[in-house]
Amino acid sequence: MAANDERKKLLEVSGLTMDFGGLRAVDNVGLDIYEGEIVALIGPNGAGKTTFFNCVTGIYEPTRGDVKMLPPGRPARRINGMKPNRITELGMARTFQNIRLFPAMTVLENVMIGRHCRTSTSIVDAIFGGRKAAAEERESIDKSYQLLKKVGLAEVADEFSRNLSYGAQRRLEIARALATDPFLLLLDEPAAGMNPQETHELDALITRIRAEEKVAILLIEHDMKLVMNISDRIYVMEYGKEIAQGTPQQIKENPKVIEAYLGEEAHA
Amino acid sequence: MDFEYLFELLCGGVVKGSIYALIALGYTMVYGIIQLINFAHGEIYMVGAFVALIITGILTLSGYSDSGLSVLVLAAVIAVIYAAAYGYTLEKIAYRPLRNAPRLSPLISAIGASIFLMNYVQLVQTPDFLPFPELVPEFEFMEPLSRFVSSVDMVILVVTALTMVALTVLIKYTKIGKAMRATQQDMVMARLVGINVDRVISATFIIGSVLAAIAGVLIASRTGQINSAIGFMAGIKAFTAAVLGGIGNIPGAVLGAMVLGIAETFGAGYISSAYEDVFAFGLLVLILILRPAGLLGKAVKQKV
Numbered sequence: 001m002a003a004n005d006e007r008k009k010l011l012e013v014s015g016l017t018m019d020f021g022g023l024r025a026v027d028n029v030g031l032d033i034y035e036g037e038i039v040a041l042i043g044p045n046g047a048g049k050t051t052f053f054n055c056v057t058g059i060y061e062p063t064r065g066d067v068k069m070l071p072p073g074r075p076a077r078r079i080n081g082m083k084p085n086r087i088t089e090l091g092m093a094r095t096f097q098n099i100r101l102f103p104a105m106t107v108l109e110n111v112m113i114g115r116h117c118r119t120s121t122s123i124v125d126a127i128f129g130g131r132k133a134a135a136e137e138r139e140s141i142d143k144s145y146q147l148l149k150k151v152g153l154a155e156v157a158d159e160f161s162r163n164l165s166y167g168a169q170r171r172l173e174i175a176r177a178l179a180t181d182p183f184l185l186l187l188d189e190p191a192a193g194m195n196p197q198e199t200h201e202l203d204a205l206i207t208r209i210r211a212e213e214k215v216a217i218l219l220i221e222h223d224m225k226l227v228m229n230i231s232d233r234i235y236v237m238e239y240g241k242e243i244a245q246g247t248p249q250q251i252k253e254n255p256k257v258i259e260a261y262l263g264e265e266a267h268a
Numbered sequence: 269m270d271f272e273y274l275f276e277l278l279c280g281g282v283v284k285g286s287i288y289a290l291i292a293l294g295y296t297m298v299y300g301i302i303q304l305i306n307f308a309h310g311e312i313y314m315v316g317a318f319v320a321l322i323i324t325g326i327l328t329l330s331g332y333s334d335s336g337l338s339v340l341v342l343a344a345v346i347a348v349i350y351a352a353a354y355g356y357t358l359e360k361i362a363y364r365p366l367r368n369a370p371r372l373s374p375l376i377s378a379i380g381a382s383i384f385l386m387n388y389v390q391l392v393q394t395p396d397f398l399p400f401p402e403l404v405p406e407f408e409f410m411e412p413l414s415r416f417v418s419s420v421d422m423v424i425l426v427v428t429a430l431t432m433v434a435l436t437v438l439i440k441y442t443k444i445g446k447a448m449r450a451t452q453q454d455m456v457m458a459r460l461v462g463i464n465v466d467r468v469i470s471a472t473f474i475i476g477s478v479l480a481a482i483a484g485v486l487i488a489s490r491t492g493q494i495n496s497a498i499g500f501m502a503g504i505k506a507f508t509a510a511v512l513g514g515i516g517n518i519p520g521a522v523l524g525a526m527v528l529g530i531a532e533t534f535g536a537g538y539i540s541s542a543y544e545d546v547f548a549f550g551l552l553v554l555i556l557i558l559r560p561a562g563l564l565g566k567a568v569k570q571k572v
Contacts, residue, residue: 057460058459059456059460083459084456084459084460085459085460085462085463085464085465088459088460088461088462089462093460093461094460096457100454100456100457101457102449102450102453102454102457103453104449104453105446105449105450105453109446109449112446113446113447113450113458113461113463114461114462116443116446116447116461116462116463117461117462117463118462119443133442133443136443137443176461177461179461180461180462
């Protein structure tokens with residue numbers, strides 16, 4: 001991808017391998033993300049996509065390989081085995097396949113929690129209510145409201161997050177992830193369980209986020225229409241291995257990918 | 269029926285419940301976040317009382333002769349700081365290295381820490397009961413109520429109420445409070461939104477220890493004597509209160525503590541004071557049979 005090489009690289013994963021006992025869930029996978037890109041990671045169920053995400057975001061420490069973050073304007077960092085909260089501070093945020101909001105907190109609080117790592121109030125300030133703490137709190141509320149407006153949830157800011165509809169919960173997860181000021185956003189099956197109308201809105205939302213928030217997006221998704229629509233590049237995994245990468249057009253025509261999804265031609 | 273007697277018992281029960289509540293909150297907050305019964309929590313309460321005793325001793329010897337109340341406040345502040353340091357260190361040494369160990373390991377470590385602290389204080393101080401000075405003067409305005417509530421009891425009630433309000437504000441509105449709630453609901457996700465979970469856990473231990481130390485100072489000035497073993501029974505009672513209300517649930521701990529305190533004084537007042545503890549633990553058994561999750565606890569659903 002000559003065009004991409006001129007852009008700044010943000011994430012560089014090379015030779016990533018993850019073993020669980022005797023099972024190799026991810027096998028020597030490499031992946032790069034450049035500024036302004038939307039990249040999709042697809043593959044049949046059990047291909048190791050979510051495990052890949054978990055390795056990159058610090059939930060698992062990979063058995064082998066390198067994960068490097070290249071924050072714009074700051075030095076690159078190898079983040080293997082770093083704690084998830086440190087990785088988030090460096091500028092990577094994610095959502096989950098099975099929604100993981102804080103159910104007993106309000107919608108607004110869920111987003112404000114995301115601001116946590118960007119504010120500097122210490123526990124002592126918080127208890128003794130310094131002016132700085134109050135100012136930061138106000139700023140955090142403002143910013144959170146803006147994000148809620150962006151995902152269309154400002155009206156339900158004071159609801160408990162568990163009372164939201166499924167699609168709304170997914171959008172709230174995205175807002176919370178954005179609240180951490182990421183330059184990389186990882187979405188794990190954002191369209192899962194959505195109806196076609198919701199998926200269509202999600203499509204527009206993701207494109208808008210890329211434009212307005214200056215984040216590069218990596219998503220795992222099974223909805224091929226969504227993937228083909230919004231992705232600049234696609235990586236395909238099967239049985240833990242990377243079997244193809246390229247533009248949506250290249251992927252559509254790649255015989256290996258067709259085989260992985262539809263079975264070998266001889267059987268068809 | 270003698271309503272005056274009933275009211276007197278009720279007041280006594282609420283005072284007792286206040287002390288239990290202050291300690292129970294530490295149990296329940298720690299349990300809510302890391303699912304650990306911190307058996308050494310009662311010892312933090314005892315350490316709080318001892319530090320307060322030592323400070324009052326030093327102040328008296330050094331000729332500091334202001335009102336008793338100011339001595340108490342000064343002693344309480346220093347006791348709180350000490351207890352917070354103890355709580356922080358306890359977590360760091362006894363529990364943090366076992367964060368990813370099977371659940372039984374930190375529990376055993378907690379029991380060990382409890383025994384250690386109790387014996388440590390016994391060794392460096394004394395195993396005997398020590399008198400704790402009467403620092404709360406008889407307030408004049410308490411005169412008409414003195415039949416029901418002594419001045420010390422009034423101080424206990426007011427301090428407890430203020431502490432509860434402060435705790436509620438802390439948990440509901442501050443950044444650390446939000447982080448604590450988030451960590452309680454989903455620790456992995458809390459990390460992923462950038463919360464330093466280790467710091468949150470430390471803060472939880474510190475806050476719990478502060479509350480326990482306040483309880484320690486208050487109870488010492490009420491009973492007038494302390495020794496190195498007072499943490500054991502108080503700890504068990506407060507743990508009972510936390511379970512009664514639904515462990516992990518903050519309002520539940522306060523409710524459970526009040527119910528426990530009132531049940532004890534009523535049982536002691538109407539039946540026999542020799543069986544005070546029997547009423548407390550009998551009530552626990554009853555609640556666990558009828559409502560295993562506690563008064564305000566929700567039935568545990570397995571997370572998928």
